[in-house]
Amino acid sequence: MSALYRLAAVETKLFFREPMSVFFTLGIPPLLLVILGVIPSFREPVANLADSRVIDVYTPIIVALSIALFAFTGLPQQFATYREKGVLRRMRITPVKPRILLGAQLLMCALLSTVTMLAVLAIARVAFDVALPEQLPGFLGAYLLSALAMLAIGLLVAAWAPSGKGAGAIGTVLLFPSMFFAGLWIPRASMNDVLRTISDLTPLGAAVQSLQDTTTGQLPQLLHLTVLLAWTVLAAGLAARYFRWE
Amino acid sequence: MAIIEVAGLVKHYGDHTVLNGVSFTVDQGEIFGILGPNGAGKTTTVECIEGLRVPDAGSVRVCDIDPRRDDDELRQLLGAQLQTSALPDKLTVREALELYSSFYRDPADWRELIEVLRLTDKADAQFRRLSGGQQQRLSIALALLGAPRVAVLDELTTGLDPQARRDTWDLIERIRDRGVTILMVTHFMAEAERLCDRLAVIDSGRVVALDTPAGLVARVDGEQRIRFRPSAPLDPAALTVAPEVTTAMSAGEQLVVTGVGNLLLAVTTVLSQHHVVAEDLRVEQTSLDDAFVALTGRSIES
Numbered sequence: 001m002s003a004l005y006r007l008a009a010v011e012t013k014l015f016f017r018e019p020m021s022v023f024f025t026l027g028i029p030p031l032l033l034v035i036l037g038v039i040p041s042f043r044e045p046v047a048n049l050a051d052s053r054v055i056d057v058y059t060p061i062i063v064a065l066s067i068a069l070f071a072f073t074g075l076p077q078q079f080a081t082y083r084e085k086g087v088l089r090r091m092r093i094t095p096v097k098p099r100i101l102l103g104a105q106l107l108m109c110a111l112l113s114t115v116t117m118l119a120v121l122a123i124a125r126v127a128f129d130v131a132l133p134e135q136l137p138g139f140l141g142a143y144l145l146s147a148l149a150m151l152a153i154g155l156l157v158a159a160w161a162p163s164g165k166g167a168g169a170i171g172t173v174l175l176f177p178s179m180f181f182a183g184l185w186i187p188r189a190s191m192n193d194v195l196r197t198i199s200d201l202t203p204l205g206a207a208v209q210s211l212q213d214t215t216t217g218q219l220p221q222l223l224h225l226t227v228l229l230a231w232t233v234l235a236a237g238l239a240a241r242y243f244r245w246e
Numbered sequence: 247m248a249i250i251e252v253a254g255l256v257k258h259y260g261d262h263t264v265l266n267g268v269s270f271t272v273d274q275g276e277i278f279g280i281l282g283p284n285g286a287g288k289t290t291t292v293e294c295i296e297g298l299r300v301p302d303a304g305s306v307r308v309c310d311i312d313p314r315r316d317d318d319e320l321r322q323l324l325g326a327q328l329q330t331s332a333l334p335d336k337l338t339v340r341e342a343l344e345l346y347s348s349f350y351r352d353p354a355d356w357r358e359l360i361e362v363l364r365l366t367d368k369a370d371a372q373f374r375r376l377s378g379g380q381q382q383r384l385s386i387a388l389a390l391l392g393a394p395r396v397a398v399l400d401e402l403t404t405g406l407d408p409q410a411r412r413d414t415w416d417l418i419e420r421i422r423d424r425g426v427t428i429l430m431v432t433h434f435m436a437e438a439e440r441l442c443d444r445l446a447v448i449d450s451g452r453v454v455a456l457d458t459p460a461g462l463v464a465r466v467d468g469e470q471r472i473r474f475r476p477s478a479p480l481d482p483a484a485l486t487v488a489p490e491v492t493t494a495m496s497a498g499e500q501l502v503v504t505g506v507g508n509l510l511l512a513v514t515t516v517l518s519q520h521h522v523v524a525e526d527l528r529v530e531q532t533s534l535d536d537a538f539v540a541l542t543g544r545s546i547e548s
């Protein structure tokens with residue numbers, strides 16, 4: 001088995017040996033969906049949401065949140081802790097390359113957040129009668145770009161953070177405003193123009209809107225794809241530039 | 247044949263000069279030790295050899311490879327055990343070995359390695375559950391996993407209990423018998439004396455001596471010292487009659503005699519002439535510790 005897959009497999013096993021992180025990253029999104037879904041009024045059409053239901057609007061938000069939890073909290077903390085404890089230093093004297101290390105982390109996070117996405121969509125469909133994405137290729141493309149953008153930001157936090165705890169703190173600080181602009185508290189449709197413009201330019205805001213657009217059968221907007229791609233290129237470039245073994 | 251060549255290494259950190267012209271060669275199949283007090287530049291030297299640090303001046307070649315030029319090839323040929331490194335807490339021994347095997351072109355059989363390292367019954371134990379000695383042995387296994395030609399071991403036995411330390415020494419000899427050249431950093435005299443074919447003594451960023459352990463000891467004046475408690479009062483002056491004796495004096499109930507040559511025979515001959523028996527007799531010989539003090543002007547622990 002190649003080093004990349006072996007590393008990704010080992011990282012996945014290690015992830016499942018930490019029950020608390022499994023709960024926070026894999027468990028929270030479906031749990032949040034269920035909590036919102038059991039509120040009766042959230043299952044009624046709302047006039048100022050173009051007659052869709054709150055639960056319909058929140059499903060793509062929770063899908064985006066499931067990526068963000070991995071990218072902003074799990075990934076940077078894990079990677080920075082590895083650096084702090086000398087795990088990376090140990091690997092540095094083997095033939096393994098940094099791109100393999102980073103690639104394995106990305107692979108694991110992408111796979112696990114995809115599993116969460118599928119779980120969220122399935123629960124939403126079965127329990128709350130939320131329609132599946134109508135523009136499926138567009139939805140998957142938007143999802144992939146969103147995941148790349150957020151994971152790249154996570155790697156950049158990992159590269160810059162002084163320690164594992166520091167990375168955890170920076171990630172959490174990033175997570176809350178990101179979730180705000182994603183529309184977790186005020187859906188994007190209810191935001192004023194200034195807030196929505198800022199939201200368009202944030203990775204989570206662009207992710208949520210392109211997921212929402214494709215869910216209702218439209219193509220994702222060029223603006224949001226460009227924003228996601230720009231975040232990916234910028235953050236991944238800086239993360240590679242500032243990568244440190246120790 | 248030299249397998250490691252180090253010439254004129256210089257390394258500064260800011261105003262502080264850590265290495266100031268370190269040169270030595272290590273031959274194939276040798277156990278070569280780098281000995282020196284803390285902060286002497288031992289670890290920086292091996293980190294330049296491992297390609298983890300770039301020296302400000304000087305050159306390093308390992309198996310004819312320049313670590314700065316051909317990092318990929320060096321990683322395949324050189325195995326290293328680092329002073330400060332770790333594995334994820336919940337990774338098992340087996341998972342670590344399978345993972346690290348996948349990094350190498352032509353890895354050694356890890357099952358055989360942990361058999362030799364007596365870790366087989368710990369294969370499914372997590373890293374955090376291993377004792378210090380077991381973690382250290384796993385670290386050695388990882389260093390040897392790529393079937394390296396050169397193994398660099400930095401402060402291998404620091405923090406081990408005496409029994410684990412002796413076990414580790416046996417192990418290093420067995421590794422050398424497999425044809426691996428070993429470069430080890432230590433600040434334990436007993437370890438250097440027991441294991442190393444040759445030693446470079448480094449102090450303040452310079453090699454102050456390069457020799458076999460016996461050669462280093464022989465550089466220091468071969469004066470011996472004998473202590474004993476005479477069974478009956480004896481005038482120390484009676485002992486200085488023998489030509490081998492340099493000084494003789496009382497120290498409480500004891501007599502301390504220094505001298506050269508066959509000092510013990512000379513002293514016991516004089517004692518039997520005076521019908522005195524030496525009780526609690528001890529002969530103190532020059533050790534590597536004394537040699538180290540003579541070379542660097544201080545004890546290694548200071």
